[in-house]
Amino acid sequence: MPTGADVIREAIPHHGSSTRSARRQRWHVLPGFRLSLGITLLYLLLMVLLPLLAVVLKAGSLGWEHFWQAATSERVVASYRLSFGMAMAAALLNAVFGVLLAWVLVRYPFPGKRVVDALMDLPFALPTAVAGIALTALYARNGWMGQWLEPLGLKVAFQPLGVFVALVFVGLPFVVRTVQPVLQALDAAQEEAAASLGARRWQAFRHVILPGLLPAILTGLALAFARGVGEYGSVIFIAGNLPMVSEIAPLLIISKLEQYDYAGATAIAVVMLSLSLIMLLLINGLQGWLVRRQGAPA
Missing domain, CATH: 1.20.5 (Single alpha-helices involved in coiled-coils or other helix-helix interfaces)
Structure with missing residues (x-):
């Protein structure tokens, strides 16, 4: 009759056979x-x-000459400059204040914190047309903010600045939601160790916290930039769509499609696609370089 040890020995496979399997x-x-x-x-x-x-x-299908003419006219180039310039400027601003908001939401308890945290997702869920109408009503000449800003010489609605404001609004959650989980995973003991060694607050942030956050910040910046380049609904209401002043490239594509100029619309789209791809590759390359540098031995 088998003993209990024999039963256990038979039930547990041999170490060598389990390793081979x-x-x-x-x-x-x-x-x-x-x-x-x-x-x-x-x-x-x-x-x-x-x-x-x-x-x-x-x-x-346009041919090189017609493609170049459709994609590089003066009006189209002005729209490229506005779309890409404002998208990058808004993404950079969001990279700064997005980190600050994520820091507050992660590190500090305060009344209404859950409400503020939920409001961060509002630009995700809000239809872009609703966002554009709301921003226009706020910053127009007779709006709540516009009636005080315009006498000071600061015009927002129907100006390039209005495009910038709209892109900041739609791009902020990308940075906050990208940085927030990384900040939650950082070990606070490293900050305490830096403080115990005599590091000041800025030195601790610069040398301890920021290196771990940089890849996430760049990811959020890339997402905000990509969203800003292709944004349409929230921009057209507040921009005013003045040619050579506040006309964005997506609006030109829509205009050409309404005129049944499909080849001209695709020419602008190809240029936007190429420029966006180059910018995203540069940002992702910088992000990869930072990750490799942090992982390299000292």
């Missing part, structure tokens, strides 16, 4: 790497690559 087969939550990879690549092809390829091919 683990080497032969690894357990995955989603089985079938090839099937999962194939479905992923097919979805990426259908949802992302094919539409972008269609835009490029449609613009290519």
Whole structure:
């Protein structure tokens, strides 16, 4: 009759055999790497690559001379400058104040904290047209803010500054929600150790906290920039859409589509796509360099 030790010995596999079986087969939550990879690549092809390829091919039907003329006219170049310039300026401002808001939400308890935290997601859920109308009503000449700002010579509505304000509004949550979880994961003991060694507050932030936050800040900046470049609904109401002054590139694309100039619209779209891709690659490259630098041994 087998003893209890024999039963246990039979139930537990030998260490060598378990190690060999683990080497032969690894357990995955989603089985079938090839099937999962194939479905992923097919979805990426259908949802992302094919539409972008269609835009490029449609613009290519113009020929180089007509494409260059449609994509680089004076009015179109002014719209590029406004769209990309204001998108980057708004993203940089959001990178500063987004970190500050995330810091307050993570490190300080205060009354109404949950309400403030929920309000951060409002630009995500709010329809862009509603945001544009609200900002216009606020900053117009007879608006709550505009009636006080305009006598001081500060015009917001129907000016490039209005575009900037709208892009700051829609882009702020991207930075806050990207930095917030990283800030929550940072160990406060490192800050206490820096303080115990005599570091001042700015020195502790510069050398202890900021290096860990920089990749997340750059990710939020890239997301806010990408959203700002393609933003349409919240901008057209407050911008005024004056040619060469406050006209954004997406509005020019819509105008050409309404005129059945599909090739001209795709020419502008290809230029915007190329510039956006270059900017995002630069930001992601900087982010990767920071991660590699932090992971490198001292």
